[in-house]
Amino acid sequence: MGVRKDLNQAKQRGDLADRVKVEVIRDEHGVVREARTPALARPATTGSIADLPFTNASEDPEAVVLRRHEAGTWHPVSAADFAREVTATAKGLIAAGLEPGDRVAVMSRTRYEWTVLDFAIWAAGGQTVPIYATSSPEQIEWIVRDSGARFMVVETSENAEAVRTGTADHAEPPRCWQLTPASSADAAGGALPELAALGREIPDEEVTKRRGVLTPDTIATICYTSGTTGRPKGCVLTHANLHAEAANTVELLHPVFKAVSGQIASTLLFLPLAHILGRTIQIACVMARIELGHWPSIKPDELRPALKEFRPTFLVGVPYLFEKIHNTGRATAERIGRGASFDRAHRIGVRFGEASLDKFLDRGKGPGPGLQAAWALYDMLVYRRIRGELGGRMRYAISGGSPLDRDLNLFFYAAGIIIYEGYGLTETTAAAT
Numbered sequence: 400m401g402v403r404k405d406l407n408q409a410k411q412r413g414d415l416a417d418r419v420k421v422e423v424i425r426d427e428h429g430v431v432r433e434a435r436t437p438a439l440a441r442p443a444t445t446g447s448i449a450d451l452p453f454t455n456a457s458e459d460p461e462a463v464v465l466r467r468h469e470a471g472t473w474h475p476v477s478a479a480d481f482a483r484e485v486t487a488t489a490k491g492l493i494a495a496g497l498e499p500g501d502r503v504a505v506m507s508r509t510r511y512e513w514t515v516l517d518f519a520i521w522a523a524g525g526q527t528v529p530i531y532a533t534s535s536p537e538q539i540e541w542i543v544r545d546s547g548a549r550f551m552v553v554e555t556s557e558n559a560e561a562v563r564t565g566t567a568d569h570a571e572p573p574r575c576w577q578l579t580p581a582s583s584a585d586a587a588g589g590a591l592p593e594l595a596a597l598g599r600e601i602p603d604e605e606v607t608k609r610r611g612v613l614t615p616d617t618i619a620t621i622c623y624t625s626g627t628t629g630r631p632k633g634c635v636l637t638h639a640n641l642h643a644e645a646a647n648t649v650e651l652l653h654p655v656f657k658a659v660s661g662q663i664a665s666t667l668l669f670l671p672l673a674h675i676l677g678r679t680i681q682i683a684c685v686m687a688r689i690e691l692g693h694w695p696s697i698k699p700d701e702l703r704p705a706l707k708e709f710r711p712t713f714l715v716g717v718p719y720l721f722e723k724i725h726n727t728g729r730a731t732a733e734r735i736g737r738g739a740s741f742d743r744a745h746r747i748g749v750r751f752g753e754a755s756l757d758k759f760l761d762r763g764k765g766p767g768p769g770l771q772a773a774w775a776l777y778d779m780l781v782y783r784r785i786r787g788e789l790g791g792r793m794r795y796a797i798s799g800g801s802p803l804d805r806d807l808n809l810f811f812y813a814a815g816i817i818i819y820e821g822y823g824l825t826e827t828t829a830a831a832t
Contacts, residue, residue, distance in 0.1 A: 420434070420435045420436070420437075421433070421434045421435075422435070438643065438647055439646075439647050439650035439651055440643070440646035440647045440649070440650050441646075442615070442639065442642075442643060443615040443638070443639050443642040443643070443646075444615065445614070445615070446613065446614075446615070446638075447521065447610070447613035447614065447615065447617060447619070447638035447642075448518075448521060448619060448638045448641050448642055448645075448682060449518060449521035449522045449610050449613055449638070450610065451518070451682070451685050451686055452478070452481050452482040452485050452518050452522075452685065453482050453485075453610070455478035455481070455482070455685070455688055456478045456479045456481070456482035456483075458478075459478055459688065460477060460478050460479035461477050461478070461479070462477065462478045462688050463475040463476065463477060463478075463690055464476060464477070464478045464481055464684075464685060464688055464689075464690065464691065465481055465511065465514065465690065465691045465692070466665075466690055466691070466692045466709070467511045467692075467693075468511070468692065468693070468694070468705075473692060473708065473709060475690075476511075478688065481515075484515050484591070484595075485515055485518045485519045485522055486519075486522065486603055486606050487591075487594070487595040487598060488515055488516060488519035488591055488594050488595065488598075489519040489520075489522040489523040489598070489606045489609075490523075490594075490595075490597075490598025490599070490601035490603070490605070490606060491593070491594025491595055491596070491597040491598035491601075492519060492520065492523045492525065492550065492594060492598070493523050493598060493601050493605060493606070493609070494597045494598040494600070494601050495550065495574060495594070495597060495598075496549075496574075497520075497523050497524070497525050497549070497550060498524070499524030499525070499609060499612070500524065500525070500526065500618075501524075501525050501526070501549050501550065502525065502526045502527075502528050502546050502547055502548040502549065502550075502621065503516075503520045503525050503526070503527060503528065503548060503549075503550040503551065503552065504527075504528040504529075504530050504542065504543060504546065504548040504550070504551040504552070504573065505517070505520075505527060505528070505529055505530065505551075505552050505672075505673075506529075506530040506531070506532055506534065506539070506551065506552070506553045506554065506558050506562070507532055507552065507553065507554035507558070507578055507672075508532045508554060508671070508695035508696070509668055509669055509670065509671060509672050509677065509693050509694060509695055510554070510578070510693045510695055511693050512578050512589075512590065512591055513672045513693065514672075514681055514685075514691070514693070515591060516552055516590075516591075517672075517678070517681070518685075519594075521610075521613070521619060521638075522606050522609065522610045523606065523609055524609040524610075524612070524613065525550075526618050526619060526620060526621060527619070527620045527621075528542065528543075528546045528548050528620070528621050528623075528633075529620070529622060529623075529672060529673035529678070530542055530623070530673060531671060531673045532554060532555075532558060532671070532673075534561070535561070535565075536561045536562075536564040536565035537565065538565075538631070539561055539562055539565035539566070540565035540566055540569075541630060541631065542623055542631065542633075543562075543565070543566055543569070543573055544566075544569065545633055546621050546623075546633055548573050549571075549573055549574065550573055550574050550575075550576075551573040551574070551575045551576075552575070552576045552577075552578065552590050553575060553576075553577055553578065554577070554578045554579060555577070555578075555579055556577065556579075556581060558577075559575060559577050562575055563575075576590035576593060576594065577589065577590055578590045578591070613638060614638070615637065615638050615639035615642065616637055616638075616639060617637060617638050618635055618636070618637055619636055619637055619638045619640070619641055620636050620641070620678070621633040621634065621635055621636075622634045622636060622673075622675050622678075622825050623673075624825055634675075634825045634826055636675075636828055640828045641678070641679070641682055641828060642682075643828070644679050644682075644683075644827075644828040644829055644830065645679055645682040645683040645686050646683075646686065648679065648680075648683045648829075648830065649683050649686060649687045652795075652797070652819065654795065655713050655795045655797075655819075656683065656684075656687040656689060657687065662712050662792060662794075663689070663690060663712070664687070664689035664690070664712050664713065665689055665690035665691070665692070665709070665710075665711045665712050665713075665792075666680070666684060666689065666690075666691060666692070666711045666712070666713050666714060666715065667692045667693070667694055667705060667706060667709045667711045667714065668680060668681060668684075668691060668692065668693050668694070668715065669693070669694040669695070669696065669697050669702055669705075669716075670697065670715060670716070670717075671697075675823075675825045675828060675829045676715065676799055676800075676823070676829045676830075677715075678829075679828060679829040679830070680715050680797075692709050692711070694709075697717075697720070699720055699723040699724065699727070702720070703724075703727075703788060706788070706789050706790045706793075707787075707788070707789075707790050707791075708790075709790060710790035710791060710792045710793075711789075711790055711792065711793055712792050712793060712794055712795065713793060713794065713795035713796060713797070714789070714793060714795075714796045714797070715796070715797045715798075715799075716796060716797075716798060717798065717799065717800040717801065718798055718800065718801050718802065718803040718804070718807075721796070721798065721803065721807060721811065721818065722804070722807065724785065724788060724789070725745075725785075725807060725810065725811075727788075728741065728781070728784065728785055728788070729741050729742075729745075732781075740780060740781070741781055743777070744777040744780065744781035744782065745806075745810055747770070747773045747774060747777050747813070748774075748777070748782070748809060748810040748811075748812075748813030748814065749806045749809045749810055749813070750766075750770060751766050751770055751773075751774045751809075751812075751813040752808070752809030752810065752811075752812040752813050753809055754766040754767075754770060755812065756809070756812070774813060777813075778813075778814075778815075781814075782813060782814035782815060783814075783815075785811075785814045785816075786814060786815055786816070789816070793816055794815060794816060794817065795816065795817050795818075795819070796811070796816055796817070796818045796819070797818070797819050797820075797821060798818050798819070798820050798821070799820070799821045799822070799823065799829075799830070802820070803818060803820055808820070
């Protein structure tokens with residue numbers, strides 16, 4: 400498996416192990432053993448996240464940094480084209496009256512335009528306020544009022560109606576644009592073309608000037624927590640926060656972002672961009688110049704066809720997705736009378752993954768000849784079918800949100816897919832460990 404080669408290369412990176420410092424912390428509450436690792440990437444001292452598209456366009460203008468899904472086809476977007484679209488959208492926001500420090504709320508499912516808007520808002524000197532596409536009028540009202548958002552971009556007519564209902568009593572409701580055309584007669588319309596047309600008379604230099612005054616300490620976004628214990632609370636994150644998280648993610652997960660088994664790295668992002676994990680991955684992908692695609696649904700049955708088309712090399716998801724993939728494979732095997740074979744493949748996979756992990760951690764010799772032979776058999780019968788369901792190129796995944804079952808993780812390792820688990824908070828700009 401190519402993934403083992405990448406792991407062996409990662410193991411040789413002494414800089415990772417040498418950085419870990421373990422100490423015992425004692426206070427009035429007790430004693431804990433704490434491991435600390437200094438940052439792998441240098442903190443940003445100048446500029447902002449808004450610079451990324453323009454740096455990419457300057458250094459490698461023809462590099463494919465995104466793929467946009469239109470009319471059933473994934474179209475490549477070069478670094479130069481992306482920077483031009485960000486500039487055009489930023490100019491439209493400026494023409495609409497956006498001043499440095501103004502806040503723009505974005506209420507949409509995960510789609511290409513979300514990423515354009517995020518970088519355009521920053522390039523114009525603004526701050527992004529993400530709102531979940533499923534938010535109620537009451538939730539919208541609170542976030543818009545609390546954040547002071549003057550502008551808003553929504554995805555659908557239903558979202559626009561929810562905004563009108565929620566902000567009807569506001570003295571100055573936010574100016575709102577809609578991503579999807581309001582009618583079939585306006586098929587070529589939508590927020591981005593409207594903003595591009597609005598900003599046609601604004602010189603590109605105005606965007607450059609606004610971007611140039613941003614610093615690492617400038618506020619980039621206000622992300623609202625889920626509000627499970629009360630009203631959602633806005634978490635203020637700076638460009639330095641986002642840069643540190645994205646840059647260290649790229650460096651720590653080196654094989655994922657930079658050397659995925661000799662293939663061009665790519666991912667299909669489907670996590671809500673109102674969630675900080677999705678935003679961090681979005682920024683990390685632009686930073687690392689890997690191919691980023693978007694998909695609006697997190698439902699496994701709707702996501703699987705897109706994975707087969709896009710064929711990502713890594714994926715970021717939640718445990719439920721990996722459970723669903725495994726269980727769907729089990730159900731398919733059961734329907735054709737091979738349920739028992741799948742169960743044996745699962746058991747062999749767990750044993751194989753356990754033995755391989757022990758070898759990696761210098762706790763054992765790895766899978767023996769018998770286990771290797773059994774793995775090879777079930778790789779032909781089961782594991783490669785799992786990889787095929789995910790597009791055939793996937794070698795890595797990142798899981799967060801809740802714990803992933805250990806045996807399931809080992810099974811996916813046997814299937815050729817390493818799943819990294821992370822824990823974090825909105826307040827830690829996604830992953831803390």
